[in-house]
Amino acid sequence: MKALCVISGGMDSAVAAAIARREGYEILGLHFDYKQRTQSRERQCFYDICSDLGAKSFVFDASFIAGIGGSALTDLSLEVPKNRKELFEGAKKSEPPITYVPFRNGIFLSIAVALAQKEGCEAVFLGLVEEDSSGYPDCSADFLAKMTAAIQSGTGTKIELIAPLIAKNKGQIVKIGTELGVDFSHTYSCYESDIKPCGACDSCKLRARGFGVAGIKDPVS
Amino acid sequence: MKALCVISGGMDSAVAAAIARREGYEILGLHFDYKQRTQSRERQCFYDICSDLGAKSFVFDASFIAGIGGSALTDLSLEVPKNRKELFEGAKKSEPPITYVPFRNGIFLSIAVALAQKEGCEAVFLGLVEEDSSGYPDCSADFLAKMTAAIQSGTGTKIELIAPLIAKNKGQIVKIGTELGVDFSHTYSCYESDIKPCGACDSCKLRARGFGVAGIKDPVS
Numbered sequence: 327m328k329a330l331c332v333i334s335g336g337m338d339s340a341v342a343a344a345i346a347r348r349e350g351y352e353i354l355g356l357h358f359d360y361k362q363r364t365q366s367r368e369r370q371c372f373y374d375i376c377s378d379l380g381a382k383s384f385v386f387d388a389s390f391i392a393g394i395g396g397s398a399l400t401d402l403s404l405e406v407p408k409n410r411k412e413l414f415e416g417a418k419k420s421e422p423p424i425t426y427v428p429f430r431n432g433i434f435l436s437i438a439v440a441l442a443q444k445e446g447c448e449a450v451f452l453g454l455v456e457e458d459s460s461g462y463p464d465c466s467a468d469f470l471a472k473m474t475a476a477i478q479s480g481t482g483t484k485i486e487l488i489a490p491l492i493a494k495n496k497g498q499i500v501k502i503g504t505e506l507g508v509d510f511s512h513t514y515s516c517y518e519s520d521i522k523p524c525g526a527c528d529s530c531k532l533r534a535r536g537f538g539v540a541g542i543k544d545p546v547s
Numbered sequence: 548m549k550a551l552c553v554i555s556g557g558m559d560s561a562v563a564a565a566i567a568r569r570e571g572y573e574i575l576g577l578h579f580d581y582k583q584r585t586q587s588r589e590r591q592c593f594y595d596i597c598s599d600l601g602a603k604s605f606v607f608d609a610s611f612i613a614g615i616g617g618s619a620l621t622d623l624s625l626e627v628p629k630n631r632k633e634l635f636e637g638a639k640k641s642e643p644p645i646t647y648v649p650f651r652n653g654i655f656l657s658i659a660v661a662l663a664q665k666e667g668c669e670a671v672f673l674g675l676v677e678e679d680s681s682g683y684p685d686c687s688a689d690f691l692a693k694m695t696a697a698i699q700s701g702t703g704t705k706i707e708l709i710a711p712l713i714a715k716n717k718g719q720i721v722k723i724g725t726e727l728g729v730d731f732s733h734t735y736s737c738y739e740s741d742i743k744p745c746g747a748c749d750s751c752k753l754r755a756r757g758f759g760v761a762g763i764k765d766p767v768s
Contacts, residue, residue: 386611393607394661428661432701436657440615440649464701472700476693480653480685 328352329488330442331451332434333375335368337513337533338491339453340375341503345490346451348506353381354445356438360427361392361400367520374512386437391427400427406518408526431464432473435487439477442485454489455499467492496536504542511545523547549573550709551663552672553655554596556589558734558754559712560674561596562724566711567672569727574602575666577659581648582613584627588741595733607658612648627739629747652685653694656708660698663706675710676720688713717757725763732766744768 329351331343347353357372359365369385376383392400431454438450454465463469467489474487491499503510515533516523523530523546537544550572552564568574578593580586590606597604616622652675659671675686684690688710695708712720724731736754737744744751744767758765 384614386614387608388611390607390609390658391661393605394658394665428664429657429698429702430661432657432698433654433661436650436654437611437615440612440651440654443649444615463703466700469697469701472693472697476690476697477650477653479687479693480690481650482684 328354328445328447329449329451330354330356330438330445330447331379331381332356332358332438332453333372334358334453335371335375335513336453336515336529337496337503337508337510337536338455338499340371340508340510340513341499341506342451342453342488342490343375343379343381344503344506344508346449346488347379351449351451353379354384354441354447355379355381356384356386356441358386358388358391358434358437360388360390363400363406363518364514364516364520367514371512371514374509378509378512384441388433388437391430391433394428406524406527408524409531410528426462429464431462431469435473435477439481439485439487443481443483447485449486449488452487452489453491455491455494455496457493457495495539496532497539500536500540500542504540509545514546549575549666549668550670550672551575551577551659551666551668552600552602553577553579553659553674554593555579555674556592556596556734557674557736557750558717558724558729558731558757559676559720561592561729561731561734562720562727563672563674563709563711564596564600564602565724565727565729567670567709568600572670572672574600575605575662575668576600576602577605577607577662579607579609579612579655579658581609581611584739585735585737585741588735592733592735595730599730599733605662609654609658612651612654615649627745627748629745630752631749647683650685652683652690656694656698660702660706660708664702664704668706670707670709673708673710674712676712676715676717678714678716716760717753718760721757721761721763725761730766735767 329346333339333355355376442450515529517527517529518524550567554560554576576597663671736750738748738750739745
């Protein structure tokens, strides 16, 4: 029983992969490089996480994503937003934030499914989190259900997409990961800096809140 | 009104793009290089087709697809099947053929939609053909409908996937293309050789039958 785990190097996908491992799957890890600002740090975290899980690792070059442009994660002429009020104050999230890479999860999922089919995996595990995900439309349970239907039709398989954290928040994810023995020093979340977390981007803020709520010290901060 | 047309260099996507043009869309052309055997010839056809349509052109490197492996289109250790009986004799198509690149259309579509969203396109046009398509599961109308639902959910847009040839056969496609003034000398179909069509792979056979049924001479053969 094999599962392909898409592992970004962030905490959510590391915990999702640890859940797959606990459920008894043999793990194959897949990571994407796409010229994001924090590419080298994230890739190192990926290799560390795969090593922790005894997983075979695949790294694919998805740098065409930077060619699409339109996101502050890959376009260095755009600024990563800091200390956004909308993040925690219940403001309407009508527009995706500037860190949104158009349909990034759809692209990553499609590629992951192709590799899963080739490698004979029954499932693809993802670290998607709906509530905590900066309002990206391709992080929703609705998207995931529809994508599953498309993938099963388009591959002629019953490959399942499993996002065990989709309805969790960052505090719960820290707790689950801690119970499963995830080494959070092998994860990285900042959108902006490769060297040390900026502490002010959406992703740093969400991570800090998660560790705060869980009452656990973040080994990376 | 803008449409992103995924243009492989084959005849189907060239005709689909010509249909989009006739419907009044401004055309953006997108082509994928993925280390397929006939990559350089297909890319040249793509540029010629874009030039014929007055289209802005985008070429993305999708060579990670060769890294997935499992298809005779990209894996030079596998043989491209020749003169397959199943192609025309109504044999059951229970297994995808060895030229199948796992979920290739799903991957290409996901990337195309991301670019379409960035460029403000209302539609993505595709050359998918269900009946004539070597039995690939990601060439079906069912897949397309489900992928449309996934894409609209995952992008928060109403981008439409339009496959105007999905229910046509190659003979009809040659006729429609001829009526629209498509220059078929700017298209290429062979799976195996970059230099001249082998005449025996599935794709060459389907093309030859199409021109034969339409009673039109193929300028490439």
